Amino acid sequence: MAGFVDKLLNIDRRWLFLLVFIGVALPIVMPIGLPVTTTASTRDAFEFIEGLKPGDAVLISFDYGASSGPENDPMAEGIMRQCFLKRLRVVICALYPLGGLQLANNSLAKVTAEFPDLKYGEDYVNLGFKDGAQAVMKRMGDDIVGAFPTDVRGTPLARIPMMKGVRSLRQVSVVVTVTTGIIGEYWITQAHPQSGVPVIVGPTAVGAPKYYAYLNAGQAVGMLSGMKGAAEYEKLLAAKYPPLERFYKSTHAFTATKGMDAQTVIHFVIILFIIMGNVATLSQRAARRKAEAR
Amino acid sequence: MTPHVDLGTWIAALLTLFALSFLYKDNPLFRFTESLFAGVSLGYYVGTTLNQTLMPNLINPLIHDFNQSWDLLVPGLLGVILYMRYLPKAGWVSRYALAIYVAYYIGLDFTRRLHGEVLPQLARAIVPLSHFDAHTIFYSLVFAAGVFSVLIYFFFSKEQDVVTRRVARVGIYFLMVSFGAAFGFTVMGRVALLIGRMNFLILNWIYPLFGIR
Numbered sequence: 215m216a217g218f219v220d221k222l223l224n225i226d227r228r229w230l231f232l233l234v235f236i237g238v239a240l241p242i243v244m245p246i247g248l249p250v251t252t253t254a255s256t257r258d259a260f261e262f263i264e265g266l267k268p269g270d271a272v273l274i275s276f277d278y279g280a281s282s283g284p285e286n287d288p289m290a291e292g293i294m295r296q297c298f299l300k301r302l303r304v305v306i307c308a309l310y311p312l313g314g315l316q317l318a319n320n321s322l323a324k325v326t327a328e329f330p331d332l333k334y335g336e337d338y339v340n341l342g343f344k345d346g347a348q349a350v351m352k353r354m355g356d357d358i359v360g361a362f363p364t365d366v367r368g369t370p371l372a373r374i375p376m377m378k379g380v381r382s383l384r385q386v387s388v389v390v391t392v393t394t395g396i397i398g399e400y401w402i403t404q405a406h407p408q409s410g411v412p413v414i415v416g417p418t419a420v421g422a423p424k425y426y427a428y429l430n431a432g433q434a435v436g437m438l439s440g441m442k443g444a445a446e447y448e449k450l451l452a453a454k455y456p457p458l459e460r461f462y463k464s465t466h467a468f469t470a471t472k473g474m475d476a477q478t479v480i481h482f483v484i485i486l487f488i489i490m491g492n493v494a495t496l497s498q499r500a501a502r503r504k505a506e507a508r
Numbered sequence: 509m510t511p512h513v514d515l516g517t518w519i520a521a522l523l524t525l526f527a528l529s530f531l532y533k534d535n536p537l538f539r540f541t542e543s544l545f546a547g548v549s550l551g552y553y554v555g556t557t558l559n560q561t562l563m564p565n566l567i568n569p570l571i572h573d574f575n576q577s578w579d580l581l582v583p584g585l586l587g588v589i590l591y592m593r594y595l596p597k598a599g600w601v602s603r604y605a606l607a608i609y610v611a612y613y614i615g616l617d618f619t620r621r622l623h624g625e626v627l628p629q630l631a632r633a634i635v636p637l638s639h640f641d642a643h644t645i646f647y648s649l650v651f652a653a654g655v656f657s658v659l660i661y662f663f664f665s666k667e668q669d670v671v672t673r674r675v676a677r678v679g680i681y682f683l684m685v686s687f688g689a690a691f692g693f694t695v696m697g698r699v700a701l702l703i704g705r706m707n708f709l710i711l712n713w714i715y716p717l718f719g720i721r
Contacts, residue, residue: 228531228532231531234699234702235706238699238702238703238706239706239710242703242706242707242710242711243710281701282697282701283704284700284701284703284704284705284707285697285700285701285704311553311556311557312549312552312553313552315556315560316552342560342564343556343557343560343561344560344561344565345557345560345561346561348613348616348617348620349612349616352616362564363564363565363568363569364564366560368564400620402624403620403621403623403624403625404616404620404624406624407620407623407624407628418697418700419693419694419696419697419700420693420694420697420698421697422693422697423686423689423690423693427629428628430632430651431628431629431631431632432628432632433624433628439693440693440696440697440700441696441697441700441703442696466711466721468704468707468708468711472707473700473703473704473707476699476703476706477696477699477700477703480699480702481695481696481699484695
C-alpha cells in the first residue's frame with residue numbers, strides 16, 4: 215500500500231496531462247449532450263435584452279483577444295443573434311488591442327451571414343478598434359464621433375444612417391462588454407457612472423469572480439460567466455427562438471453548449487485527482503505517524 | 509495535403525501542436541512558436557493602432573482638415589516627445605509628456621475608483637434589512653459579516669487582541685471560500701481554452717483531413 219501511495223504522489227505529471235487530453239478529446243469526438251442549467255445572472259442579461267424595443271441601440275464591445283475566444287466568441291455571437299432577431303441596432307467596437315478587432319470582424323461576418331436581410335449601416339455598424347480603453351470610453355460618454363470619427367471601413371459616422379440618433383453612450387440602451395482582463399471593469403466603473411448606460415458583462419471564467427461584486431451592487435444588469443455562461447445563453451436563445459434552436463442543434467461549428475460536455479468530464483477528472491491526491495497524502499502521513507509511534 | 513484543409517488551418521494546427529509540445533518538455537519547436545507569437549502580436553498591435561487609431565484620429569484630420577483640427581498637433585507632439593527618451597541628450601524632454609499622460613490617467617482613475625467602485629460598493633454594503641424577505645436578510649447578514657470580518661483581518665494599524673483575532677479568523681474563512689471559488693473559475697477558464705484548441709484540432713483539421721463531417 216505504502217509503495218502504491220508513494221508512486222501515486224510521485225507520478226510524472228505528463229500522465230495527468232495525457233488524461234486531461236483524453237478527457238477533453240473524447241466528448242468532442244463522441245458528444246454526450248449533458249444538460250445545462252441557467253443561472254440568475256445570465257437570465258437577467260437575456261431578459262434585459264429581451265425587454266428592449268426594435269430600433270434600440272446595443273453596443274457590443276469586443277474586449278478580448280484570440281486567447282479567450284472559446285469562452286468569449288459564443289457569448290458575443292449569441293447576443294448578436296438575439297439582437298438581430300429582435301431588430302435592435304447593433305454597434306460593434308473593439309477596445310482590446312491584441313485581436314479584438316479581428317475577432318469582432320470574424321463574429322460579425324459569421325452571424326450576419328445567417329441574417330441575409332440585414333444592411334450594414336442601417337442594422338449594424340462596426341466602429342473598429344481604438345487604443346486607450348479608459349480614454350475612449352470617457353470620450354464616448356460625451357461624443358462617440360470624437361472617439362470614432364469613422365467606422366472600420368473609413369466611412370465618417372455622420373454618413374452612417376443608424377448612427378444619426380446615437381451621438382453618445384446616453385443614446386445607447388445597453389453596453390455588452392465581452393471581455394478578458396480589465397476593460398470590462400472600465401465599462402462598469404467608468405462608462406456606467408458617467409453616462410448611466412446599463413452594462414452587461416461577459417467575462418472569461420478567470421475574471422468572473424470579481425464581477426460578482428459589481429453584479430451584487432447593481433452596477434451591471436447581467437453577466438455571462440465564461441463558457442458556462444455562454445452555454446446558458448445558448449440554451450435561453452434556443453428556448454425562446456425556434457430558428458436558433460434548430461441552428462444550435464444542427465451546426466457543425468463550435469458552440470459553448472458542445473464545449474460544456476468536455477468541461478464537465480474534465481471537472482470529474484480534476485475532482486478525482488484532488489481526491490486521490492488528498493487520500494494519498496493523508497495515507498502517507500498516517501503511515502509516517504504509525505512508524506514514528508513504533 | 510488534401511484539398512479539404514487549407515494552408516492556414518495546417519499552419520494553425522501545427523503551431524498549436526508545437527505550443528502544446530511544451531507539456532512534454534521544452535524544445536526548439538515550442539520556442540520557435542513562442543517567438544513567432546510574440547513577434548506577430550507586436551506587429552499586429554502596431555499595425556492595428558496605426559490604421560485604427562493614429563490614422564483616423566490624428567493623421568487624417570490633420571491632412572484633410574487642418575483648420576478645424578490643428579489642436580491635434582498638441583497630443584501628437586506629446587506622443588512624439590515620449591520617444592525622446594531614446595536620445596541621450598534630449599531624454600529629459602520625454603518626462604513632460606509622461607507627466608501629462610500620468611496626470612490624465614490619475615484624474616480619470618481617481619473618479620472611476622470613487623464613483624465606480626468605492627461608493628457603489630459601500631452603498632451595497634449598507635442595506636436596510638426591513639424591506640426584505642427572510643432569505644435576503646440572511647444573505648445580507650452573511651454579506652455584512654464577510655465584509656466586516658475581512659476588513660478587520662486587513663486592519664494592520666493596531667495589534668490584534670483576543671476579540672479582533674477571532675473576528676479576523678472568520679475573515680480568513682471568507683477569504684478562503686472566495687479563493688476557492690476563484691480557483692474553480694480559473695480551472696474552468698483554462699480548460700475552456702484547451703477545449704477551444706482541441707475543437708479546432710479535431711473538427712477543423714483532423715476531421716476534414718480524413719473526410720469526416
